[in-house]
């Protein structure tokens with residue numbers, strides 16, 4: 001056990017910081033602020049290429065797959081440093097899709113997809129959810145049927161984030177409608193520009209664009225099926241475990257909280273220094289304690305992965321704890337700022353450039369997305385604590 | 393002691409609900425939002441006149457309906473359900489202040505026109521977070537005129553208002569400081585406003601007063617701290633807060649109903665999601681919060697209508713409503729999943745209003761500070 005970075009890790013952090021000092025410009029940050037994570041402007045594209053050129057999207061992959069052979073802790077450090085600067089790190093394609101291809105894919109799958117993902121050239125929209133299959137994603141009904149050496153796909157995916165900027169779709173489909181629902185699912189890589197795909201925008205409260213994507217007689221080569229047919233459910237759940245881990249980085253909250261503390265200590269609002277109020281100090285202190293716990297839960301997961309274990313329970317705890325903490329940071333943050341807490345980033349006087357207000361709108365998604373917290377609480381109680389299953 | 397509404401009150405709420413559902417649709421609510429809001433349509437305004445909403449709490453002799461503050465609260469509750477344009481609230485707050493502070497001629501003139509839907513007003517008599525500190529505006533007296541200077545934050549609907557009622561601190565070399573309440577006809581020379589960009593996309597403004605000259609006629613009240621008139625301002629502040637609470641109760645109830653409709657019909661795992669215990673518990677918690685907030689609000693309104701300051705009851709109501717409305721919206725987001733998170737499905741309109749109404753008049757820390765004061769625990773109100 002060790003609560004501090006090793007010299008090697010500190011050197012890694014320095015390397016990351018030097019890179020970020022060089023590559024992150026005000027113009028890049030402005031492009032991100034205006035676009036959000038659903039827009040890929042020229043500067044973001046250039047930044048992503050610089051990251052890809054270093055192989056950092058696959059930094060924790062084995063060397064044989066084009067990775068750098070570093071560990072989950074180093075990946076977490078990269079995500080933290082990138083988040084602290086407000087620039088995008090590896091997306092789900094690198095952190096969730098690629099590991100599943102390594103674990104379950106055929107040799108052809110690995111050769112087809114991993115090198116491009118490591119370089120950041122392949123990015124996938126993640127197609128699990130459907131209008132009638134949300135939390136119960138195993139009831140998905142998008143169909144794929146084999147016709148000669150091609151899969152023919154029909155159906156619809158909702159909340160299909162980044163489909164409009166991705167190169168591919170990591171698409172979950174039903175390949176055996178007769179089998180029990182968990183046993184007839186497969187995963188297919190679909191080039192997003194295939195004929196028959198139609199992408200319609202949906203706009204979320206956070207201003208983020210997501211999509212409703214239709215598939216009508218979309219044809220892809222048989223070799224694009226990942227691993228074995230009808231075995232997809234375990235690939236999805238594995239990928240979702242990793243997705244939860246990736247979502248749970250506490251760094252975004254740490255940065256916002258630090259900035260909020262600095263604001264309360266230095267700025268005057270209507271002549272008052274907010275940190276002079278006891279209740280403001282107490283709330284900031286309480287949030288600090290929780291953000292610290294969120295960080296520890298994350299680091300425990302990363303450490304378990306480094307030991308070769310699957311951190312289902314700590315990662316699930318981290319996801320629940322952090323998504324609810326996120327809501328609390330945003331809620332208390334707006335309250336501490338009083339009337340100014342409602343100003344959005346369009347207003348010049350908005351504290352922290354409206355980031356707290358935006359966080360309030362971003363927060364709900366993390367609670368119901370990637371596994372609703374209710375269901376994840378069942379996971380902790382039942383798989384983690386051995387309590388009896390209740391009927392679902 | 394009896395904590396139920398009378399049948400006329402229930403009937404009035406019911407008819408108002410039907411009217412507002414017809415006249416104040418979500419499409420209308422959307423059209424009024426920043427950055428370029430449409431004006432409130434005359435049709436909605438005349439409907440509110442027709443049902444007596446705008447004259448509700450005022451005496452018959454000044455052109456009102458002779459209802460109580462509680463009656464107005466019941467109307468606010470209905471308005472809150474449908475996210476009624478905030479012009480209604482700012483005009484009513486203005487009217488209540490004029491009614492309480494101005495002389496009979498001014499009252500008859502202005503209240504009559506409010507009740508007839510011919511006048512809109514807004515006011516800045518206390519800090520927007522509800523604190524009754526020294527006014528932010530200074531009033532100097534020179535050559536037979538008052539000159540007002542200062543900056544007011546977060547004043548609602550100034551640009552659509554015919555009048556602004558503002559509190560100012562006098563500074564005269566020979567006399568102790570007093571508060572004056574000044575009625576400004578808009579537009580007025582020296583008064584400028586700029587729209588602030590808010591989460592709720594509602595119309596709030598920063599108002600700058602630069603040497604705004606008014607005669608003594610415009611001063612409807614001039615008083616010392618601790619005087620009866622200062623008590624009137626305190627009462628007005630509490631009345632405004634309690635009415636806001638009623639709006640919040642209505643909003644929270646609407647969100648709860650929407651959520652119930654959704655969890656009854658949305659199926660996952662082969663059953664309505666409302667059948668899951670974890671969902672039911674969340675719904676029950678929202679319900680408990682809303683009912684507590686509703687009773688606390690009615691209590692505050694009732695005592696205010698009796699003429700009491702109702703400091704403790706008002707603060708309790710606001711603290712409850714802040715949490716109840718917000719929890720209703722955040723729970724609704726959780727239970728709606730992706731569907732509630734889309735802009736086009738409208739839930740966010742209530743979520744934003746819940747946050748704005750929480751901050752306006754003070755979030756929970758402000759309320760607890762005041763409550764501790766009301767309980768004699770040391771701090772001042």
Ligand SMILES: Cc1cc2nc3c(=O)[nH]c(=O)nc-3n(C[C@H](O)[C@H](O)[C@H](O)COP(=O)(O)OP(=O)(O)OC[C@H]3O[C@@H](n4cnc5c(N)ncnc54)[C@H](O)[C@@H]3O)c2cc1C
Nearest residue numbers: 126128129134135159161368369370372374668726729730
């Ligand atoms: C902006 C955004 C981006 C997204 N991006 C993606 C993406 O890229 N790819 C993708 O595949 N999906 C994506 N999602 C989908 C997301 O993961 C789903 O919204 C989530 O799985 C919940 O599904 P649902 O919205 O259908 O809600 P529902 O399944 O209808 O659930 C609604 C609520 O019901 C309750 N509930 C449901 N089941 C149970 C139960 N068994 N026990 C107790 N309570 C229960 C929970 O409170 C839950 O929050 C995104 C969603 C949004 C809004």
